Amino acid sequence: MPYLSLTDEDKKTLLQKIGVNSVEDLLKDIPVSLRNPKVSLPAGLSEPEVQALLTKLGQKNTTTKDFLSFLGAGSYEHFIPAAELEIVGRQEFLTAYTPYQPEASQGTLQAIYEYQSLMTELTGLDVSNASHYDGATALAESALVALKHTNRSKILVARSVHPHYRETIRTYLTGTPYMVEEFGFEVSGKLDKTDLLAKLNMDIAGVIFQSPNFFGIIEDLEGLSETIHANGSLMILTANPLSLGIFRTPGEWGADIAAGEGQPLGLSMEFGGPFLGYFVVSQALMRRIPGRLAGLTEDADGKRAFCLTLQAREQHIRRERAGSNICSNQALCALAACAYMTLLGKKGIREIAEINFDRAQYLRSKIAKLKNFEVDVNLPIFNEFRVFSKKPFADVEKKMKEQQIFAGVSLETFYPELKNQFLVCATETKSKEGLDRFVEVLARC
């Protein structure tokens, strides 16, 4: 097999130095009954064969590049700058470990620090960590932060938060003394404020919202941070980070924590991962944030230097008293997002949000004219919206697929009561012809 550098001659020299005849002689601690198990695996392949195999497997997939895709629901098709791919492809970033030795890792550390800086700018909050696994786990850990910070027992979650995020929060809290309660949404898909207020009591540690919510709607959270804070609870907001180029930020809404999915910031979809959990908190919660933090300091010669900091929060120091058990994160994905945001810059980040908004608005207004489909054109959206079908969605989906279109994500899968409704997403990747073709084929369904 490749990747091994010891020649037979080397092995002899090594064994001689060690003073044994074979590797077997070094395994005496392993009970004989355990040794040399039968492992059934195919023989190794040469690189040309491996490439051929992976190519063949790839061909069994029909991707969002093969078909015209309007799938969203937490994973979004976006343009990725070529320059970003070159940066992320640098092996010095790719094959480095966690920057525990700062002198040997200034590159990674400065990049993380810049990522943290960009995320605070984007979300309008004060302190960003170096990344979390994904939006679902970031949100679940944000619930833990709220529970510990307030010393209360319950988390209140909007039912319009991504179903996978909600399930992950429940998984994380099951079997702990903590509980999750949900509040609903109105017929329009907007959060139900009456239900929220009815459930907001002194047990509530934090309230979790999503905006744009799972149905694509920009929520109006006016006055909520005051109410939630007056109740002694934390406000947690998960937002599509790209939407923050033009829509009100978690910081501006008065949220204490912004936690969610960073995939729209220049990461490919890769069947759902690796993605990027972002986690940004207010100054007051700085010492409760989970995960790594890069900080600015000086070196022994007074030069600017970066290092991991506030490590007393973390598992490798605090062990069972740590607030979180996270160790490996999604550093390379954070680097990708950092390069993406830097390339887009101050104007680009706004423009890309405007273009997404424009494409989705255009598509929604066209669908509004169709006989068999309904949309609510008055709802504020970013790049995704809900469509009501008068025909069974399964049939629509099938017919669209025959025309090489992924029509959208069925909502009934996640909310059994939302029959024949689906989510349609249009990003900057869609041309006018593409959008028009979607409408034209949909009209024939």
Next chain:
Amino acid sequence: MLISQDDRLSFEKSVPGRRGVILPKERFCENDPFKNIPPHLKRQTTIGFPELGEPEVIRHFINLSRKNFSVDTHFYPLGSCTMKYNPKVNEWAARQEKFTALHPLQTEETAQGIFEILYELEEGLKEITGMDRFTLQPAAGAHGELTGMMLVRAYHASRSETKRTKVLVPDSSHGTNPASAALFGYHVVEVKSDSRGRVDLEDLKRHLDEHVACLMLTNPNTLGLFEKNILEITKLVHQYGGLLYYDGANLNPLLGIARPGDMGFDIIHVNLHKTFSTPHGGGGPGSGPVGVKSHLAAFLPGPLVEKTKNGFVWAKKNPQSVGRVKLFHGNVGVIIRAYTYLKTIGKEGLRQVSDAAILNANYMKEKLKETFQVAIDEPCMHEFVLSIKTFDAQGIHAGDIGKRLLDYGFHAPTVHFPLVVPEALMIEPTETEAKETLDRFIEAMEQIAKEIHEDPEKIKHAPHTLPVRRPNDVLAARKPILSYRDQLREKYLLAEAAA
């Protein structure tokens, strides 16, 4: 000067009007509909992003990359991290558009290629570890441990064993073990190591009772030693009704040699970013599949892949499942790399990997023993630990030697871990390093030993050849500056104080 001395942030290189990407001008809607959005829903403040052209951005990041040690540029003998070579065909595979452009909610029949990869990797992991079923969802080792603790809890709960509140971990364990158990309210109890660095059986027995939920174990342990009493350990814990959790961080020397499943472990996580050669990315992404014996399979997080005669599908959710632990299906890009690796090394490669990892470690240990003290001098598996306390008189700590090694062009070993060894230096060469590299590292260590006697100050102030030297982490923690915004605030406060 080869490495750029420019330490400015992108923000500090910003020039108004520059841009790195030009986006389409055309808008499809007439009468900009954004005008109809209520003003209070719009962003209120400008976005303080930097403004740079593509050439500046590229130079900025490429120069940053050159300030890193990495496996592709340096020997990286970081114990318990398995910094082996990351094969490039893995990268090639993961970057195929046929994988990167797949949406996670596509219907099953449009993604059969990726389903096959998920399925085949699970089959391979089952064979290699001796477990019955895997979830590929966990994103990292610690995430796998968290999932494992959920399974422990669910299993005992299903048997109405609510009194099991205790999780045992050896004192040599990784910090994630106690942290993961504590997250679920388990009372963490440390089991002592014996004089030979293994779990102290007598101490273990003292802690065993009807309250034990689980014992978490790394084997070989963090001293690089195989727990020779493993069969007795697993039997004892099972006798008391507890489960056995295997931390897969140190699986690299066991491929084709022994299987955690055969040792009696009920739950295991595997670090694909260690044993299965996927890159560490400066801290992630990793992937930490969790495998179980059949009596725990019903509790695994979904969705799981199932093979039917009509192709691969998502299995129906088991009502006993603990629920999903992550968005979608796991770090699939990492899984593709591990699958590619497994296809390349094949059955015969397993044993070759582990044999070479063990040989390299033992060779280094034998050579370094001539100059340094080995914590436990016995044949080791893939790693071993030196204790630097012999240099107490010179005031040299393990960390100092790590720093000085950087000057010699080697990444530091893991320092001051495991906690059971004073002044620990934990060395794991991995199987992919050539003998010449090991020899050069050994020479550097011998040279450093000489320097300690001749010029200890040089070691205490190392490194001397890198962009920075000993960043002040006390200052960083006392006055945290965690973003450019913090910097600006700090500058403003300083100016105000001066005025």
